[in-house]
Amino acid sequence: MILRFYRTLSFAVIFLLAHVSMAQKSVSLEDVWQNYTFRQRSIQNLNWTKDGQHYTELKEGKIIKYSVVDPKNSEVLFDEEIQRVAGKKIKVESFSLSSDELKILISTESEQIYRRSSKENNFIFDRQNKSITPLSKAGKQMHASFSPDGKKVAFVRENNLFLVDLISGKEKAITTSGKFNHIIHGACDWVYEEEFSFAKAFQWSPDSKKIAYYTFDETKVPEYNMQMWGELYPKDYRFKYPKAGEANSIVSLSVYSLTNQKSIPIQVGKDKDQYIPRMKWTASSDWVSFIRLNRLQNHMEILHASAKDGNSKVIYEERSNTSLEIESVGNDITYLADQKRFIFSSEKSGFKHLYVADIATGKVDPISKGNWEVDDFYGFDEKSQTLYFNAAAKSAIQREVYKIQLDGSNFQMISQHAGTSTANFSPDFSFYMLYFSSAKEPLQISLKSSQGTLIRVLEDNTKLKQQLKDYAISTREFFQIPLANGESLNAYTIKPKNFDPNKKYPVLMHVYGGPGSQQVLDAYPVSNDFYWYQTLLDKGYIIYCLDNRGTGARGVDFKKITYQNLGKIEVQDQIYSAQYLAKLPYVDASRIGIWGWSYGGFMSSNCLMQGADVFKTAISVAPVTNWRFYDSIYTERYQRTPQENAKGYDENSPVNHVNKLKGNLLLVHGTGDDNVHFQNAVALQEALIKANKQFQSFYYPNKNHSISGGNTRYHLYQMMTNFLLKNL
Incomplete structure (x- = not known):
């Protein structure tokens, strides 16, 4: 009897230990913002060769050329461990090949200027004689580019354009x-x-x-x-x-x-x-x-x-x-070899589609049609008279890769899985890289022939998938919120792993909401915010996100309804959706919060003030607080000028709604933000002080719009987490 008891106890202990060892770990802020545990892998600096039969990539300091059909047939074109300049190692950051592939333009020691600009030192590596020489010794260069014949390079330095003859x-x-x-x-x-x-x-x-x-x-x-x-x-x-x-x-x-x-x-x-x-x-x-x-x-x-x-x-x-x-109209101009016609995109049908125009007569014919949107045009194969493009043809929250003939016939989807697929075609369109992910599937990159035959998988993020098995990760669930006018808004939710529909949960909503943008997309999350949400789920929160009216992939009428009134309809939709959520049996209506960055910061602060009886807490990061402070091109595109539309600028500025504030506000900004200036935060703070409204604020010295670098992101998300735990 005693022996049986101990034997049973031993089995119980073994079972318990095995169960504990198999238990999934909780995601920590350190995992997210210090160790970057969940980083997706992709292919760095992918370039197709001119013949379309090879491609190059930068891998561990080596520039490698691969045969498309035979992966074992590869060649190292440059190895930073071998090549030196005056005994100094050159760390390759990016590269490009000359048309004959005999020379490589290598960029290193780059200094970021603004979002898309940098200056760097460039070197020319001659593959024939293995020599490597500086492109210029008179200072760092910008935008260095080979001529099509590969004999010259042009670049910009100190606001002037220069030319180097490589011979x-x-x-x-x-x-x-x-x-x-x-x-x-x-x-x-x-x-x-x-x-x-x-x-x-x-x-x-x-x-x-x-x-x-x-x-x-x-x-x-x-x-x-x-x-x-x-x-x-x-x-x-x-x-x-x-x-x-x-x-x-x-x-x-x-x-x-x-x-x-x-x-x-x-x-x-x-x-x-x-x-x-x-x-x-x-x-x-x-x-x-x-x-x-x-x-x-x-x-x-x-x-x-x-x-x-x-x-x-x-x-x-x-x-x-x-x-x-411009991203929707005329952006994709492609000239045909006959020099008589060109392909372009337009929203004139109410949805973004592709057209072909005759230069001499001005005659324009549609190529793609329907109540759906073309997202990206990949190019035109002259030989087969086929266009390749990306579109949201099945659903606004998904993307597929398609082909179609120039005359509009033979419209076919060439990607296969539900989710988000994009492509990168070889110059002769005989091969393409297919990039696929979904809300539940990390990025997979496949190499395929033009007929769709799988040649091989280049990246499937196996390491990330294995890591995810060790953690309690909840994925996004998509749904729609119906509006009173009969329309529905796309949304997603993320619930705790141990979700109990009989409990009441606090809710944190994430918002961006800007014109033509999209947050609700069936793709694997690129942003680490998704993993930050896992830490909040573990503390008993539910996450929601809604694409309000004015966002993209649903046609012109849906997108441009916010014209000259930025922040009006978008805020109404977010407040309405919060009220909708508040009626769900498992949502604690007294604890609904919202947060956003940039346009999302504009939205979250507005929602807290204009929806004062709905939202308890808001975090506003790097917000526009008055569109008079933002740049001409973006703002006037949607608002016209302040001189023409003062009402549209002022009525929906959070600065003018501070008296309505009831809940908890955290305002965050970088003092070195060249995009949404720190001036925006100062103006809102001044208005809140005048209205005698208490709030919390934090600034990051010298940090730009991304508020990143070093320990910054970890500090920021730790602060936001603590704020939510205390105030939501």
């Missing part, structure tokens, strides 16, 4: 009048870089004999001043930043001829207060194509300019009662 080694200044805060040649000013999503402002002609380039005259643009802390006397950093309604740069285009070593101006029009958001060469080296957009961004024209005399002519135009966003 002679001679360096020549194409422009000389560049000056900080006055004139920029070949690179964008701050607002173009931020809002038109490009920083390199020059293009080689197809025949390598010309360079078309931008010039920004920002002399009359007002300066914004940021103090940089850390020394005995703080330094002032002044840069040109056009706020809504203020003067923009005067932008011009020129073509430089390497033959006669002269630049000619391109005729961009008499109106100096306009935008040129895109410029590229057509299929011919005789013609430069550019887009002209008026300041209100509701009239877009595509023009062709002669590279010989600079004369230009309009070949296509579009108008809108609201605005024409």
Whole structure:
């Protein structure tokens, strides 16, 4: 009897120990923001070779060339452990190959400037003689780029455009009048870089004999001043930043001829207060194509300019009662080899689709159609007359890869799984990399043939999947919240692993909500916020996120309903959704909080004030608090100017709703934010103090809009967690 008791006890202990050893761990803030335990792997610096049969990548300091069909057939093109310059190791940060692949342009020691710009030291590695030489010894360079024939490199330094002949080694200044805060040649000013999503402002002609380039005259643009802390006397950093309604740069285009070593101006029009958001060469080296957009961004024209005399002519135009966003209209201009037609995108049907236009006649024909949106255009295969693109054709919260003939026939999905799929095609479209993930599946990168045959899997994030098994991770569940007008809003929730529908839970909502944006997407989370949420789930919270009206992938009417009233309908939708959640049996209606960053910070502070009886707590990180403080291009695209639409600027500014504040507010900002200036936080704080409203605030010295670097993110999320535990 006693023996049986001990034997039973032993089995129980063994079972208990086994169960404990198999128990999943809780996610900690250290896992998220110090160890970065859950980082997804991808392919670094992927480049297809010109023949389309190989690709290159940067892996552990080596530039490796792989055969598409035979993975064992690989070649190390450069190894930073072997190659030295004056005995010094060069750490490869990025690279590009010349057209003949005999030379490699290697970038290192980069210094970030703004979101898309940096300056670095560049080196030319000659694969034939194994020599490596500096591109220039006169200072770091920006946007260094091979000519199509691989014999020259152009770059920008100190606001001027330069040219290096790789055969002679001679360096020549194409422009000389560049000056900080006055004139920029070949690179964008701050607002173009931020809002038109490009920083390199020059293009080689197809025949390598010309360079078309931008010039920004920002002399009359007002300066914004940021103090940089850390020394005995703080330094002032002044840069040109056009706020809504203020003067923009005067932008011009020129073509430089390497033959006669002269630049000619391109005729961009008499109106100096306009935008040129895109410029590229057509299929011919005789013609430069550019887009002209008026300041209100509701009239877009595509023009062709002669590279010989600079004369230009309009070949296509579009108008809108609201605005024409360049990412949706004209962004994907692709010229056909016949030099008679071009492919472009437009929202004129009410949804973003692809069109083909005849240059001579102006005739435009739709290629894709339907009540769904094209998301990204990958290119056109001349041989098969096939277009490849990404779209939200099945659902606004998913993405698929498609192909279609130029005449609109044979519309087919070539990705296979529900979730989010994107692609990267080889130059001849015979192969492509398919990137797939879903809410439950980390990124997988597959190499496929144009027929869809799987060649091999390049990355499946096995390590991350194994790590996730050790942790108690809850995934996102998608659902819809019905509006009174019959529409539904897409949302997701994340619930604790031990969720009990009979309990009452506090809720933290996450919001962004800006025009054309999307947070509710069936893709594996890229942001570490997802793992931070796991730490909150472990403490008994439920997470919700809603894409309000004004967000993307649901057509023009849905997206542009917020025009001239940013923050009105979006805030109403977030408050309505919180009220909807409050009625759920397992939600504690007295403990609903909301947080957001940037546009989301604008939204969260507004929600706490305008929804004072709904929200108990809000965290507002790097918020816009008054659209008068934000840049011209973004703000006027949706609000027009303050001079035209003062009501739209003021009625939905949280600064003007401070008297309604009842709950707990945490306001966070970086003092070195070049994008959403610290001025926004100061203005809101001043208004709250005048209204005698108590709140908490925190600033991060010298940190930009991302508030990152070193221990910063760990500190920030620890503070936000403590604030929620105390106030929600």
